[in-house]
Amino acid sequence: MFFTYLGRELTKRKRQSALVATGLAIAIALVVVVNAVSGGIKSAQTQALSGLYGIGTDISVSKEAEPGQGGPRFDVGSADGKTSGTKRTFSKSQLRSEPFIGTITETELAKVKSVAGVTASIATLKLNSITFNGTLPTFSQDGSRGGPVGPDQDGNMPAPPTGGSDGAGGSSFDVTTFTVEGVGVSLQKIGPLASVDVESGRNFAAADEGTYVALVDSSYASTNSVLAGDKLTIGGKKFTVVGIVASNSTAASTPSNVYIPIDVAQALSSNSGVYSNVYVSADSSANLETIKAAIEKKVPGLTVKTSSDLASTVGGSLATASSLVNDMGGWLSIIVLLAAFGTSILFTTSGVNRRIREFGTLKAIGWRSRRVVGQVVGESLVNGLIGGVAGIGLGLAGVWAVNNWAPSLSATVARATNGFAGGPGGFGGPGRDNAAAAALNLTLHASIDPAMIFVAIGFSVLGGLLAGAFGGLRAARLSPSVALRSFE
Amino acid sequence: MYFLSEVTKTYKGKRGLVNAVDGINLEIKQGEMISIQGPTGGGKSTLLQLLGALDKPTSGSVVFEDQAMQGMSDRDLADFRSKKIGFVFQSFNLIPTLTALENVEMALVPLGIERGERARCALEALESVGLGDRATHLPSELSGGQQQRVAIARAIVKEPSVLLADEPTGNLDEATRDEIVGLLVKLWKDKGITLIVVTHDSQIAKKTQRHLNIKDGKLTENSAA
Ligand SMILES: Nc1ncnc2c1ncn2[C@@H]1O[C@H](COP(=O)(O)OP(=O)(O)OP(=O)(O)O)[C@@H](O)[C@H]1O
Ligand SMILES: [Mg+2]
Numbered sequence: 001m002f003f004t005y006l007g008r009e010l011t012k013r014k015r016q017s018a019l020v021a022t023g024l025a026i027a028i029a030l031v032v033v034v035n036a037v038s039g040g041i042k043s044a045q046t047q048a049l050s051g052l053y054g055i056g057t058d059i060s061v062s063k064e065a066e067p068g069q070g071g072p073r074f075d076v077g078s079a080d081g082k083t084s085g086t087k088r089t090f091s092k093s094q095l096r097s098e099p100f101i102g103t104i105t106e107t108e109l110a111k112v113k114s115v116a117g118v119t120a121s122i123a124t125l126k127l128n129s130i131t132f133n134g135t136l137p138t139f140s141q142d143g144s145r146g147g148p149v150g151p152d153q154d155g156n157m158p159a160p161p162t163g164g165s166d167g168a169g170g171s172s173f174d175v176t177t178f179t180v181e182g183v184g185v186s187l188q189k190i191g192p193l194a195s196v197d198v199e200s201g202r203n204f205a206a207a208d209e210g211t212y213v214a215l216v217d218s219s220y221a222s223t224n225s226v227l228a229g230d231k232l233t234i235g236g237k238k239f240t241v242v243g244i245v246a247s248n249s250t251a252a253s254t255p256s257n258v259y260i261p262i263d264v265a266q267a268l269s270s271n272s273g274v275y276s277n278v279y280v281s282a283d284s285s286a287n288l289e290t291i292k293a294a295i296e297k298k299v300p301g302l303t304v305k306t307s308s309d310l311a312s313t314v315g316g317s318l319a320t321a322s323s324l325v326n327d328m329g330g331w332l333s334i335i336v337l338l339a340a341f342g343t344s345i346l347f348t349t350s351g352v353n354r355r356i357r358e359f360g361t362l363k364a365i366g367w368r369s370r371r372v373v374g375q376v377v378g379e380s381l382v383n384g385l386i387g388g389v390a391g392i393g394l395g396l397a398g399v400w401a402v403n404n405w406a407p408s409l410s411a412t413v414a415r416a417t418n419g420f421a422g423g424p425g426g427f428g429g430p431g432r433d434n435a436a437a438a439a440l441n442l443t444l445h446a447s448i449d450p451a452m453i454f455v456a457i458g459f460s461v462l463g464g465l466l467a468g469a470f471g472g473l474r475a476a477r478l479s480p481s482v483a484l485r486s487f488e
Numbered sequence: 489m490y491f492l493s494e495v496t497k498t499y500k501g502k503r504g505l506v507n508a509v510d511g512i513n514l515e516i517k518q519g520e521m522i523s524i525q526g527p528t529g530g531g532k533s534t535l536l537q538l539l540g541a542l543d544k545p546t547s548g549s550v551v552f553e554d555q556a557m558q559g560m561s562d563r564d565l566a567d568f569r570s571k572k573i574g575f576v577f578q579s580f581n582l583i584p585t586l587t588a589l590e591n592v593e594m595a596l597v598p599l600g601i602e603r604g605e606r607a608r609c610a611l612e613a614l615e616s617v618g619l620g621d622r623a624t625h626l627p628s629e630l631s632g633g634q635q636q637r638v639a640i641a642r643a644i645v646k647e648p649s650v651l652l653a654d655e656p657t658g659n660l661d662e663a664t665r666d667e668i669v670g671l672l673v674k675l676w677k678d679k680g681i682t683l684i685v686v687t688h689d690s691q692i693a694k695k696t697q698r699h700l701n702i703k704d705g706k707l708t709e710n711s712a713a
Contacts, residue, residue, distance in 0.1 A: 367594075
């Protein structure tokens with residue numbers, strides 16, 4: 001009889017049931033959508049960050065350069081070129097520290113590693129490779145440019161001058177820059193090469209230590225047509241590209257363009273025994289602030305950033321969306337949920353009030369209070385569940401709508417200490433944007449956490465129980481003799 | 489069957505305390521048919537509720553078959569009502585969302601009778617009040633007289649010792665009233681049930697053996713109506 005009676009009450013009093021269920025459904029749908037969108041934004045943030053700091057990095061350690069240290073300088077000495085007639089062709093490739101980046105010594109690294117809570121750390125050396133290829137006219141004493149073009153002593157015609165960047169005839173050059181990161185050759189759980197897929201060729205192996213081999217990021221490789229097996233000039237040395245690697249998160253790219261063994265990187269950039277970045281993973285994400293403080297205390301002068309510090313460096317519409325959803329969405333869900341609970345309590349108790357004679361009659365014919373209360377709670381629980389299921393359906397539709405609309409979020413990450421500044425005499429040649437690329441375009445993909453379905457059901461059960469508890473209490477307190485005297 | 493001694497029920501009204509029932513002494517035997525009459529506000533309904541274990545007296549004692557009701561818990565009173573007491577109300581008090589049959593079944597729910605048996609008993613009760621063909625109708629699809637018949641079926645389905653009716657014809661027209669009175673008298677005869685009817689209607693009172701009158705909570709008994 002319990003279910004017959006319950007079913008009749010819900011179906012014959014449709015308006016009452018629908019009101020309670022709709023309120024809960026809207027609230028639960030909102031919770032589902034906000035949660036899914038916020039999950040989508042979080043994963044977009046993780047994407048943005050792992051694209052710049054590598055996967056699994058809890059804390060990033062670097063050092064700002066002391067005045068006078070670092071800074072781009074590109075010297076083209078007279079010894080670097082080859083003069084032929086009135087033209088001097090030359091090619092120069094340099095590998096130097098990123099500007100304004102200081103170096104971390106082995107001793108400092110050891111101290112970082114010794115901090116309690118640090119489970120793993122990977123030290124790398126971030127560098128910029130600048131390659132200058134060009135033909136410049138020789139300058140005569142009077143300053144006049146160029147001269148008659150003729151065959152050189154070998155009888156070869158020099159290449160016809162193509163307009164140089166200054167627009168004057170007779171000069172032609174281009175500058176290629178890309179970021180190079182010196183890394184350990186063993187497998188890494190964190191850092192720039194953690195969780196990468198080798199698209200072609202192979203990964204680094206122990207035997208690569210000290211050799212001129214390189215891994216190239218797949219997005220850099222595809223825009224610059226680099227294939228595994230190609231040669232690449234870095235710091236004046238010919239490197240063999242042994243593999244093309246891609247981040248296996250959906251992030252656009254790995255943090256650097258090219259990776260070479262750390263010892264080679266240190267030697268070529270005259271940075272022996274030092275590093276620029278330490279990627280740290282912690283035993284528990286709850287300890288990040290403590291570990292950060294411990295590192296800063298142990299090694300003064302380091303710039304230590306936790307993943308939330310890093311997240312706060314994410315700017316652009318992604319950051320706006322994130323704060324909107326996390327601040328507003330959370331509060332909105334709570335308010336709407338409370339309002340839905342409130343209205344379902346209100347409607348349920350007013351429903352009980354309207355049925356006072358009915359419950360009084362049931363008590364008069366011998367129903368115990370508990371049975372009457374059970375009936376009220378059962379009705380309101382089922383009503384809550386209907387609201388919950390409808391809410392999940394509505395929420396799924398909402399999430400589907402968000403994904404169908406697929407808003408694109410831009411993430412700009414401030415790389416205050418990692419930026420490539422042109423600096424004095426910097427060349428605006430092609431490839432420069434590679435180093436400055438700290439902006440990503442991500443598509444928001446709201447995804448439903450299966451656990452969220454259970455949470456939503458939990459909320460609807462809670463709403464139903466709360467309303468049932470209030471309504472049931474009212475029904476329990478009812479004295480049958482008073483109830484039977486009451487008129488609707 | 490019933491022994492009431494010095495039974496008083498006091499309500500706290502707006503104008504101080506009201507003795508709705510005031511020092512009543514009464515004995516009722518198994519199988520009697522009794523009418524209770526009296527002016528409005530005299531205490532008829534209050535007395536009926538005390539007899540039906542819907543309420544406990546403020547003082548005095550109500551004893552039913554050697555059981556003193558004032559000492560029983562609410563839960564025991566509910567169980568007592570479920571087995572021994574059948575109620576019929578002036579305004580029928582059927583559950584509007586349930587069919588006639590289901591309304592009758594509601595009285596068997598606290599007795600823990602198995603579903604099939606419950607439906608069979610309920611249908612039998614409906615048939616005994618002449619509504620076997622209206623089992624699946626909702627109260628809103630029945631006339632007033634038919635609704636009261638369903639209510640009577642609900643009251644007798646558990647075969648109670650006592651049938652208490654509070655103005656069972658108060659909401660009915662004259663023709664229907666006679667029908668219902670006829671039905672109650674027939675049930676009393678057939679089942680040997682104790683029937684206690686509160687009524688304004690002296691036509692009904694005429695049919696009963698004992699005539700009680702209650703005014704300002706005080707009980708008097710007439711030998712003739
Ligand atoms: N819950 C209550 N609180 C206060 N006073 C009450 C309550 N119930 C009944 N009374 C009072 O007790 C007195 C008896 O009421 P009762 O309902 O028994 O009268 P009645 O004889 O059935 O009247 P009627 O013929 O109008 O049905 C009345 O004065 C009434 O106002
Ligand atoms: Mg009355």
